[in-house]
Amino acid sequence: MTTESATALAHQLTAGSVAALARAITLAESSRADHAAITRELLTEVLPATGRSQRIGITGAPGVGKSTLIDTLGVLLTGLGLRIAVLAIDPSSVRTGGAILGDQARMSGLNADPQVFLRGSASGRTTGGIGPGTRESILLCEAAGFDVVIVESVGVGQSETAIADVVDVVIALIQPGAGDDLQGMKRGLLELAEIVVVTKADGADVDRARHTAGDYRRGMRLFAPRSPQWVPRVLTCSAHTGEGCADVWAAVVEHQQCLTDAGERLQRRAEQRQAWFTAAVADGLRARFHADPDRAALLSQLSDGVRAGQLLPTVAALRALTSA
Amino acid sequence: MTTESATALAHQLTAGSVAALARAITLAESSRADHAAITRELLTEVLPATGRSQRIGITGAPGVGKSTLIDTLGVLLTGLGLRIAVLAIDPSSVRTGGAILGDQARMSGLNADPQVFLRGSASGRTTGGIGPGTRESILLCEAAGFDVVIVESVGVGQSETAIADVVDVVIALIQPGAGDDLQGMKRGLLELAEIVVVTKADGADVDRARHTAGDYRRGMRLFAPRSPQWVPRVLTCSAHTGEGCADVWAAVVEHQQCLTDAGERLQRRAEQRQAWFTAAVADGLRARFHADPDRAALLSQLSDGVRAGQLLPTVAALRALTSA
Numbered sequence: 001m002t003t004e005s006a007t008a009l010a011h012q013l014t015a016g017s018v019a020a021l022a023r024a025i026t027l028a029e030s031s032r033a034d035h036a037a038i039t040r041e042l043l044t045e046v047l048p049a050t051g052r053s054q055r056i057g058i059t060g061a062p063g064v065g066k067s068t069l070i071d072t073l074g075v076l077l078t079g080l081g082l083r084i085a086v087l088a089i090d091p092s093s094v095r096t097g098g099a100i101l102g103d104q105a106r107m108s109g110l111n112a113d114p115q116v117f118l119r120g121s122a123s124g125r126t127t128g129g130i131g132p133g134t135r136e137s138i139l140l141c142e143a144a145g146f147d148v149v150i151v152e153s154v155g156v157g158q159s160e161t162a163i164a165d166v167v168d169v170v171i172a173l174i175q176p177g178a179g180d181d182l183q184g185m186k187r188g189l190l191e192l193a194e195i196v197v198v199t200k201a202d203g204a205d206v207d208r209a210r211h212t213a214g215d216y217r218r219g220m221r222l223f224a225p226r227s228p229q230w231v232p233r234v235l236t237c238s239a240h241t242g243e244g245c246a247d248v249w250a251a252v253v254e255h256q257q258c259l260t261d262a263g264e265r266l267q268r269r270a271e272q273r274q275a276w277f278t279a280a281v282a283d284g285l286r287a288r289f290h291a292d293p294d295r296a297a298l299l300s301q302l303s304d305g306v307r308a309g310q311l312l313p314t315v316a317a318l319r320a321l322t323s324a
Numbered sequence: 325m326t327t328e329s330a331t332a333l334a335h336q337l338t339a340g341s342v343a344a345l346a347r348a349i350t351l352a353e354s355s356r357a358d359h360a361a362i363t364r365e366l367l368t369e370v371l372p373a374t375g376r377s378q379r380i381g382i383t384g385a386p387g388v389g390k391s392t393l394i395d396t397l398g399v400l401l402t403g404l405g406l407r408i409a410v411l412a413i414d415p416s417s418v419r420t421g422g423a424i425l426g427d428q429a430r431m432s433g434l435n436a437d438p439q440v441f442l443r444g445s446a447s448g449r450t451t452g453g454i455g456p457g458t459r460e461s462i463l464l465c466e467a468a469g470f471d472v473v474i475v476e477s478v479g480v481g482q483s484e485t486a487i488a489d490v491v492d493v494v495i496a497l498i499q500p501g502a503g504d505d506l507q508g509m510k511r512g513l514l515e516l517a518e519i520v521v522v523t524k525a526d527g528a529d530v531d532r533a534r535h536t537a538g539d540y541r542r543g544m545r546l547f548a549p550r551s552p553q554w555v556p557r558v559l560t561c562s563a564h565t566g567e568g569c570a571d572v573w574a575a576v577v578e579h580q581q582c583l584t585d586a587g588e589r590l591q592r593r594a595e596q597r598q599a600w601f602t603a604a605v606a607d608g609l610r611a612r613f614h615a616d617p618d619r620a621a622l623l624s625q626l627s628d629g630v631r632a633g634q635l636l637p638t639v640a641a642l643r644a645l646t647s648a
């Protein structure tokens with residue numbers, strides 16, 4: 001694809017073409033250098049058209065009900081005339097190859113709706129609960145005119161807290177439980193979530209869900225909130241009966257208003273951009289450094305010595321840095 | 325200092341000289357390249373004599389009672405015939421210049437004891453709740469024969485969770501509080517703490533302290549523990565009456581035994597060494613990259629554009645990486 005076609009793609013994208021959006025995200029997720037170059041060019045062209053959506057992260061263990069909540073929210077939001085894009089990050093290791101199709105099939109309420117864009121991405125190449133190109137994909141969805149961008153992440157893995165670095169608000173989903181049955185959220189996530197939702201609050205589980213919500217409401221008082229402006233909200237909902245789903249959306253809107261009024265929303269986004277830049281520079285330096293196969297072998301050998309405790313880490317680092 | 329004197333210092337250190345230890349830590353904390361070289365040499369010589377201590381992190385807000393607990397623990401441990409070293413990391417910004425002397429004066433019970441080494445370090449040059457040379461200082465204390473190394477950190481700042489990267493167990497200290505009075509721990513810290521101690525459980529505050537401990541005990545069930553082997557312990561103590569301090573130590577010993585039995589203690593230390601190596605390489609690459617004053621100016625300018633949202637972070641990164 002040439003510069004001209006990047007410009008053409010930019011035009012289609014800002015005209016709201018979902019097909020163009022799908023192609024652009026494929027480019028953004030590609031590991032090929034030429035695709036990365038087109039993506040940079042495309043994003044630079046559409047940059048003025050980005051930044052206007054509500055960026056929402058939804059995270060929780062597999063089976064907690066992320067897709068069904070998103071489905072219900074999607075119906076609600078499209079009913080309000082909003083266009084909604086869903087980027088589902090799925091660690092390829094966790095499910096079988098066809099992960100996303102399964103997800104899309106489950107989100108049946110949404111799939112039929114032209115106001116809705118659904119996209120599954122394997123997070124294979126990166127860790128942290130976001131995938132390669134997630135940041136770019138959010139911008140692309142915004143350029144295509146989507147009002148709400150939801151990043152859905154399975155809250156597993158080592159550093160799944162990265163989702164908080166790309167969205168305005170993290171919603172953590174929890175199963176109802178009682179006493180020792182509580183699954184316990186992955187470390188780090190609970191402290192980043194500004195809205196916690198206990199799912200499956202229906203039928204025989206309503207009381208358990210309310211009890212769990214109370215536990216989390218009390219528990220979340222134990223650590224300082226992320227923002228001085230916002231006391232984390234703990235809600236219950238049933239994607240089955242629909243009850244509580246409107247409250248989840250109301251909390252998102254209230255959160256955005258609250259942080260916007262305090263100037264914190266724009267501040268956070270500026271910090272996220274800065275962090276993205278810093279990480280991109282560090283990644284580039286590391287990639288360049290590791291590109292030499294001899295050095296890659298040396299690094300691996302030094303690493304073994306360090307792990308075994310035979311080599312001081314700073315000595316190993318010096319040897320790596322001074323290697324030809 | 326020449327190679328020869330690094331060797332001499334290594335001999336004095338492994339002979340248990342506290343004066344040599346103090347000098348070695350000064351070298352380790354220095355930002356001078358020649359001092360860093362001596363430190364590497366010295367540590368390489370004494371490496372076989374390291375690794376044998378219990379490394380304990382104690383963290384909590386200013387005024388929570390870290391120093392008094394450490395004082396009481398120190399008297400207890402020296403009574404058991406153990407040698408104890410305390411590295412107090414003090415963000416220089418938080419207190420006045422003479423921070424450490426104040427700390428040492430407060431730890432009066434310890435100061436008189438030759439079995440005890442006290443060292444204050446300003447964390448001025450690094451963030452993360454540990455200072456420059458903290459990792460090296462721990463190794464130096466071990467080489468000098470100390471059985472217990474306590475890293476005391478004020479749990480403030482952006483990424484104070486770094487203390488967990490250098491010790492075997494983090495003890496988080498909390499004030500007694502009730503209901504909305506709860507201070508709330510800094511984000512991240514609570515989830516890394518495997519022992520939580522509610523301080524000042526004496527006099528009129530005993531009930532409040534017990535109540536607070538109950539709150540934290542329930543609250544900590546809400547997220548998955550750091551280790552599958554260890555359910556975080558929540559204790560109360562009074563450094564004033566001494567009550568509960570022995571239990572804190574018993575919990576530390578039990579924690580160590582538990583993780584040692586599971587093979588997790590050595591595993592964690594290997595991962596900490598690996599992380600130190602990785603960070604040292606990344607720091608070196610960044611330092612080299614930023615060393616050119618023209619590039620430093622360019623980075624600052626690019627950063628402004630990125631923060632303002634006028635420049636795509638990946639485009640800015642590419643410009644930085646391809647700058648001459």
